[in-house]
Amino acid sequence: MEQPFTVCIFCIRTFMHRVLEPPDDVKKLFQDYSQNGTMSKDDLLKFLSKVQGQNNAKEEDAEAIFNSLKHLNIFPRKGLNLEAFYRYLLGDLNTPLSPCVHQDMTAPLAHYFMYTGHNSYLSGNQLSSKSGVRPIKKALQNGVRVIELDLWPARNNDVVVRHGGTLTTSVKLLRCLRAIKEFAFQVSEYPVVITFEDHLTANLQDKVAKMVTKTFGDMLYRPETDELEKLSPESLKKKILISTKPPREYLETQDSNTPHESKKSSEEQGGDEKLHSSRINLFSCSSMCFAKQDQIDEGEQLQGEDEEMTIPKYRDLIAIPSGKPEGGLEEWLRIDEKEVKRLSLSEQELEKATRTYGKDIVSFTKNNLLRVYPKGTRLDSSNYDPFVGWKHGAQMVAFNMQGYGNHLRIMQGMFRANGGCGYVKKPDFLLRENDDFDPSVPSTVYKILKVKIYSGEGWHLDFRHTHFDQYSPPDFLVKVGIVGVHASETSRTQVVKNSWLPEWNEEFKFEVPAPELSVLRIEVNDDDKYGSHDFAGQTYLPISELRTGIRAVPLHDRTGVRYKSARLLMRFDLKDARECSE
Structure with a gap:
């Protein structure tokens, strides 16, 4: 009896790319x-x-x-x-956004949202990642205008930047300052603010003053009496400003040989930014790392340290003083308007404060600066909802730039506005002196946004042909929606099967309250047979800045890096709600 046999036929599918017809x-x-x-x-x-x-x-x-x-x-x-x-x-x-700066840049600094980083020197998580200059360079190249550095004493009477009380490595302050000088104005000419979280003794503060003065030279803004309320991004072009808490006399009594026992700043005492309780057991481990870290870049010292030069005192370099006055939040919000200062609150402190003092915070931020920072439990460098800070006028909503996620994408989208210069003018309703704006009440003035998604192209150039599916072209769909103050809505297209050049021709309509504080979310996915959605690109766009008409919308990877080729062809129409109803 003859044995049966099986013939296996393998079909190799070639992915031919047709030319996409115009809609x-x-x-x-x-x-x-x-x-x-x-x-x-x-x-x-x-x-x-x-x-x-x-x-x-x-x-x-x-x-x-x-x-x-x-x-x-x-x-x-x-x-x-x-x-x-x-x-x-x-x-x-x-593209859907203007590549040029087009907003009025002559108003006081307090009138702008500023692209702000948190722990700008960290490459990863808040507990054990490396500190270095690369995250600082990347942030500045992406348009960030506020860089945060934590200053700590080191051996040999030196100053390092690190996340105190953790296993993160350290990097010398001088290297960070030089990196800021090199990359500060490559993308934007508008001022860079360096916020120091200071854990130094008085003699080391004087050394920092010398480093800062020597490194930045004419770039450094030297504050003058009662001038801050008049300064604008335009008047401060290509200037670097220092913001920190003014030193107190008690700092002079601290022992520079015990850096881990340095007293915390009042900003830390007011919140949980440094997560003190979870770090106590890490002090001994971080000390072991500390000795090793001091060997990094050994021999790199400030050029011409022994040269005779006039160095201003540390206090005299502080262009934007920060801190929290004695007393509760009511007292904090009564800072003399003639003396502009920066107040810092954790995301938790802000959320709590807005329940009672929402209007007062808005009033405070018309003339003073408010910085909001992530709570200390965000050890994975995640971020929080930025709209809570923005709708209360907070200029510095500080984010961990080294991760990714929807909140970071919202931040990236907001600061694609105004030519990506890192400064975005606050809405008029947050600035008018006689306007009793209540951020807890939804806006009655809104616009209607119509979005039509025509087609997409470029994925076959940015991805391997087998990236989405081993044996067939991808099945693309688009999620589109709005995210903002008192607004959150998402729709999705149909799935286009087996095509690297999908065509949808679908239109969506959204009601957008407070469009100045809203972004358009666009995400492309591959819908596979198992029901999961493989990521294929995203972008977030500031709605008030959208250019109408038919536009090419570039897509980005998960972290916000733009793809070379992948893009969508879309049409935007933004009108007042009353105009649409007529």
Whole structure:
């Protein structure tokens, strides 16, 4: 009897990438704004003005678009054909946000939200990660304008930066200052504020004053009497400001040889930022690391330490004094408006305070600076809801920049506004002197945002062909929604099966209260057969800054790094609710 046999046939599927056809809306717009199949510069200017809402578009804008397409074989000499026009719509010159600073930058510092980092030197978690200059460089390159450094005594009468009472490593202060000097203004010309969490003795504070003065030179802003309330981001361009608690006489009595027993600042006493109780048992371990850390960068000292120079005292370098006055929150909020200061509260302290003093906090932040920082139990470097601080006018909502998550993406989205310069003007309702704004009451003034998702492309260039599925193209869907003050809503498209070039052509409508304090959330996923959603890109965009019309929306990875090619083609329409109802 013959034995049966089985024939196995393996089908190898090749992933062919078709050319994505322009959506019907694009075809119609091209027909409306072209003549005989060609769009001239004048035609393009009309399109930019009437469809894209760029009323100030000039001939050089049209010229720049033409020049960006000349390398393509599809570009005719007389103007744009449909294919060239479509490539422009998908290109980097057609993003949903203005690449330029466009807000008034001459108002006082207290009138701006400032892109603020927390423990800016840490590369990972709050308990055992490495300290270094790379996280500082990365933050500055991403537009962060407020850098936090924890200062501690070290051997040989030196000063290091580290997260005290933990197993995190240390890095010399001088290296951090030099990194800030090098990268401070590569992305934005607007001022950088360094907040010192100071655990130093008086003699080491004088040494820090010397380091700061010598390193920054003319970059350093030297404060003058009663001037802070007049200073603006514009007047402080390419300046570095120091913010910390002014030193007290008792610091001079501390023993510099016992750094772990240095008294905590009043900011720490007011909250749980450093998680004191959980760290007591770590002191001996961190001391062992401490001796080893001092060997790092051995021999790197301040150049010309012995040179004769006039060094101002540590107190004289503090441009933005911080601290908490004696007494309860009521007393804290009564700081003399003539003497602008910075108040720091943990996220828990702020949440508690807003239940009783919401309006008072808003009033305080019209002229003074409020910094909010993560609670000490966030050992994994997670973050909190930034809108709680923002809707109360807090200028410095301090975040751990080294992780990822929805809250960090909201932060990144908010500061994509105003050209990504790191300063965003606060809404008028948080600034008007006679406005009794109540942050606990939903806004009655809102806008209607219409979002149409046409298509997407570029994933086959940014991902391996087998990244989403071993044997077939991905099944993409888009989640889109709003996140903000008194607003949270999400919708999703249908799933487009087996395509690297998905087309949805779906429209969504959202009611947006307080659009200045709201962001648009966009996330693309691959919907696999097991019901899970593999990540395929995201972005968060400030709603009040959205440019209307058809736009190319670049996508980012989980941490906020932009992909080279993956993007969506979308249309935005933002109108007052009353205008939509008429």
